[in-house]
Structure formats: C-alpha cells, structure tokens
Amino acid sequence: MKRLVLAVMAVGMLLAGAAQSAEELHNPGGIGGVESLRGVSELEVTRPADAFKRYPRDQGTIDSDYVYQPPLIPHTIRNYEVSLNANKCLACHSWKNAKEMGATKISVTHYQTREGQVLSDVSPRRYFCQQCHVPQADAKPLVENDFQRVDALR
Amino acid sequence: MNILKAFWRRLTSPSKVAVGLVLFMGFMGGLLFWGAFNTGMEATNTEEFCSGCHAPIVKEIRETVHFANRSGVRAICSDCHVPHNWTDKIVRKVQASKELVAFAMGTIGTEEKFKERRGYLANREWHRMKENDSQECRNCHNFEYMDFSEQGPRSVKQHSTALASGEKTCVDCHKGIAHKLPDMKNVEGWQ
Numbered sequence: 001m002k003r004l005v006l007a008v009m010a011v012g013m014l015l016a017g018a019a020q021s022a023e024e025l026h027n028p029g030g031i032g033g034v035e036s037l038r039g040v041s042e043l044e045v046t047r048p049a050d051a052f053k054r055y056p057r058d059q060g061t062i063d064s065d066y067v068y069q070p071p072l073i074p075h076t077i078r079n080y081e082v083s084l085n086a087n088k089c090l091a092c093h094s095w096k097n098a099k100e101m102g103a104t105k106i107s108v109t110h111y112q113t114r115e116g117q118v119l120s121d122v123s124p125r126r127y128f129c130q131q132c133h134v135p136q137a138d139a140k141p142l143v144e145n146d147f148q149r150v151d152a153l154r
Numbered sequence: 155m156n157i158l159k160a161f162w163r164r165l166t167s168p169s170k171v172a173v174g175l176v177l178f179m180g181f182m183g184g185l186l187f188w189g190a191f192n193t194g195m196e197a198t199n200t201e202e203f204c205s206g207c208h209a210p211i212v213k214e215i216r217e218t219v220h221f222a223n224r225s226g227v228r229a230i231c232s233d234c235h236v237p238h239n240w241t242d243k244i245v246r247k248v249q250a251s252k253e254l255v256a257f258a259m260g261t262i263g264t265e266e267k268f269k270e271r272r273g274y275l276a277n278r279e280w281h282r283m284k285e286n287d288s289q290e291c292r293n294c295h296n297f298e299y300m301d302f303s304e305q306g307p308r309s310v311k312q313h314s315t316a317l318a319s320g321e322k323t324c325v326d327c328h329k330g331i332a333h334k335l336p337d338m339k340n341v342e343g344w345q
Binding site: 058060075076078081083085086087088090096097102 | 217218219306307308311312327330331334335336337343344
C-alpha cells in the first residue's frame with residue numbers, strides 16, 4: 001500500500017514537471033538566473049527590452065474603484081511641468097480655471113492641512129499632483145484579478 | 155597711398171565700357187551681395203549660433219516635443235523667435251543688436267542673474283507673440299487646416315471655441331512648450 005502511494009506520487013511529480021511552461025533556466029544550480037512573471041533572465045544574457053507602453057491621448061473619464069481613490073488621469077500628461085514655478089495641472093483643474101477649461105475641479109480636500117485646517121489656496125502637501133494621481137498606460141495585467149467594486153460604485 | 159588715389163580716380167571717372175555692361179556688372183554684384191547678406195543672416199539663425207550665449211536654454215528644449223518627436227518634424231530657435239517674413243525679420247535682427255550689449259555687460263552671465271531675469275525675458279517673448287497673433291506658431295500649425303476629427307476631445311474643445319473666435323491666441327495656453335517655465339505667479343490663466 002505504501003509502495004503504491006509512493007509510486008503514484010512519483011509519477012505525478014514527473015508529469016507535473018513535464019507539463020511546466022517551455023521557458024525555463026538552462027543551468028539551474030549553475031550560474032543561476034531569475035524567473036518572474038515577465039519571463040526568464042539568466043545572469044550572462046541581457047534580455048531584450050520590452051516595447052514602450054503607450055498612454056492614450058484622451059479616454060474620457062475613468063470610474064473610481066473605491067471611495068477615496070485619487071481619480072485616474074484619463075489624458076496624456078507628457079511634458080506637463082509641475083514645479084515650484086508652474087503647475088500645469090492647476091492651469092486647467094484649479095477652481096479659478098476649471099469652468100473656462102471644462103475640467104474637473106480639484107476637491108476641497110486639496111485645501112486642507114494635515115490637521116484639517118482649511119487654507120485659502122492649494123495646500124503644499126497636495127501641490128504635486130502625481131504623488132497620488134496617475135495616468136493609465138495600455139499595459140495588460142500580468143496576473144488575473146477578480147477585484148470587484150462595492151455595490152454603490154458599480 | 156598712390157594705389158588708393160589711382161583706385162579712387164578710376165572709380166570716379168567715366169567708363170569707356172558700354173552702359174549696359176556696367177549695369178549688368180552692377181546687377182551681378184548686387185546679386186552676390188544679396189546672397190552673401192542672407193547667408194550671413196541665416197547663419198545667425200542656427201542653433202549653434204544661439205547656443206553660443208544661450209546654451210542653458212537651448213539645453214532645456216531637448217526633452218520637449220518640438221525637439222524630437224514621432225514624425226521628426228521639428229522647430230529650432232529661429233522658427234519660433236525670428237519672424238519669417240522679411241520686413242519683420244530685419245526689424246527683429248536690428249533689435250537683436252541690443253543683445254550684443256547685454257552680452258558685453260553680462261546681464262545674464264551667471265545662473266543667478268539668468269534666473270532673476272527669466273520672468274522678464276519670458277514675458278517679453280509672450281507679449282511679442284501675442285501681438286503678432288502667434289504668427290510663428292502659425293507658420294507651421296495652420297489653424298485653417300486643423301483636423302478636429304484627429305485631435306483629442308480637450309484640444310477640440312479649446313481650439314474650436316477660444317482659438318476659432320480669435321479671443322485667444324496659441325501662446326495664451328501653450329506656454330512652456332519649448333523651455334521650462336519661469337515663476338508663473340502673476341501670469342493669467344495659470345494657477
């Protein structure tokens with residue numbers, strides 16, 4: 001009985017090994033390498049670089065996935081300067097310009113300090129937009145994801 | 155001395171050659187002079203010439219879309235800062251002699267001096283472009299031939315309203331497309 005179980009396990013492991021994906025390291029235990037979701041790279045070989053991801057020019061509004069999510073940027077922001085001298089995002093999204101430019105106003109949370117005190121202009125802690133807000137590239141997800149929004153946001 | 159006198163005498167005495175030939179020689183001489191004049195002036199329009207004094211700002215354009223882009227169609231210093239048509243170009247070139255004085259005096263000789271003066275210089279250029287209705291932009295980006303079906307929704311909205319009515323000109327919104335921005339604290343439409 002024990003020998004039967006052992007034999008079945010051995011055959012099973014063999015089949016599992018044979019059924020592995022084609023990409024694998026050619027010298028495991030030798031000079032080593034890295035296996036990851038993006039494939040296999042060995043120590044001595046330079047893996048060819050992936051192509052650049054593209055950012056769509058303008059894709060309408062992207063719905064939020066959870067309640068306090070910083071909204072995603074649906075348009076390209078290439079070369080938009082956000083520095084001490086100028087904030088290009090606010091040139092359209094500030095309360096002063098939003099109506100004329102047809103853009104979403106930044107929320108009131110951007111005018112509060114850490115302690116909740118309301119300021120008369122954008123709080124310095126919220127000045128650099130890209131610390132929270134990002135655009136979306138056309139990258140396919142690497143791992144399957146079955147996240148679902150709460151009922152109220154679907 | 156005598157050579158000069160002989161030369162002057164020859165220049166001021168009537169010629170034995172036919173009038174037509176003299177006129178033709180004058181015409182050819184004028185042609186050559188015009189060519190040399192324009193070649194010299196175009197040499198002052200090149201990127202190498204400008205970056206001789208304005209190197210830091212020429213460096214800033216390297217990350218922008220007017221320097222390198224998908225199609226390879228680009229703009230250099232003179233395409234935006236020197237008017238295309240002859241009369242305005244000559245006026246601008248004469249005004250540029252002021253910059254030689256600034257070079258001699260070192261008005262923006264160090265980085266600190268340049269940073270201080272940057273807002274003033276930027277505003278001067280923006281004012282010039284506003285006055286001539288962004289003519290330098292329109293030399294390449296012809297509004298009449300803009301295909302709104304190819305533009306993104308934001309561009310369509312802005313171009314078909316403010317730009318079409320003449321209420322705004324290109325440079326009102328498209329500031330900082332080529333160089334970094336100076337302090338935009340009091341500039342209309344920013345922050």
